[in-house]
Amino acid sequence: MRVSAKADYAVRAAAELAAADEGPVKGERLAEAQEIPLQFLEHILLELKHHGIVRARRGAKGGYWLARPADEVTIADVVRAVEGPIADVQSTPPEAIEYRGNSEHLREVWVAVRASLRSVLEEVTLANLVSGELPPVVEELISQPDAWHASTSTKEMTS
Amino acid sequence: MRVSAKADYAVRAAAELAAADEGPVKGERLAEAQEIPLQFLEHILLELKHHGIVRARRGAKGGYWLARPADEVTIADVVRAVEGPIADVQSTPPEAIEYRGNSEHLREVWVAVRASLRSVLEEVTLANLVSGELPPVVEELISQPDAWHASTSTKEMTS
């Protein structure tokens, strides 16, 4: 249930590409703009390329650009490209698990968890991200003050 | 963005405890009921105990039971006990991160992700889980057929 550095980097780099209209942007610039280790970023960009999120050209005047318009690439696309499936349980999709006994309904819960993640990640596009005009779903979620500090419900730890 | 075996096991064991009213349940029974390796489960139960989710007594007639009534323990409580904070980015809470340049609004997005996770995990109690009467939020999420199969949006992979 955590977001890896890789996913975070990937989205940030993609955002930078979404903002830079026209012309390839070289990896070095992306790395500097978002303070990401260059060599690590190159691996990430390669994965994004393999998944058809970005395109690239080498040589002078080379660089990376988005394969599709920024408003057609969602954060979910980017995250999936580098992290794989979004809410697997024990490395298998929730709907494929058979629970027995008293945890029979746990499957529904995990499916709901995945659905709620999707409702955010598949709704926000790179265009939304750079413009700051986030979709209503997100605006509503972050408008509640509770969302902004650590655990509120019970006397537990953070987040 | 995945659910570990440990978290899955923890919730299942907790569900089993929620269903067994009155009297401690021994680890072995929990392990059998949910097909969880006993020794691994004992470590998990210990963690749950340290976090005040369950109580335990040793010896004959010993076992584990919930520290609070089943309708006052949420799945979020259990998951946090064994996995720690629920939607950290790079191991720090989303609201604590400063993004620059074109990814400035990414923080809002991660906060929204956490909020949406909470809206499910903090809403479902162990009582809900064993009875199958899931809260409206969850019912609505799982009522949409899309929620039940892998990735729908773009031509990407699963989940």
Place this chain on the structure above:
DNA sequence: GCACTCCTGACCAAAGCAGTCAGGAAAGTC
């Protein structure tokens, strides 16, 4: 031909995951 940039694989240390093993310490029973 040369500079530039991406592409790729190999490698690495540290941490996390999913357990197992061995023994100790309380609680109840006889």
Place this chain on the structure above:
DNA sequence: GACTTTCCTGACTGCTTTGGTCAGGAGTGC
């Protein structure tokens, strides 16, 4: 008080993931 039962705890293990670095190869543009 001995004995059994059950939890409690730490140490250990093998494997994978995370978060990178290093070195070199391959395509592009001038």
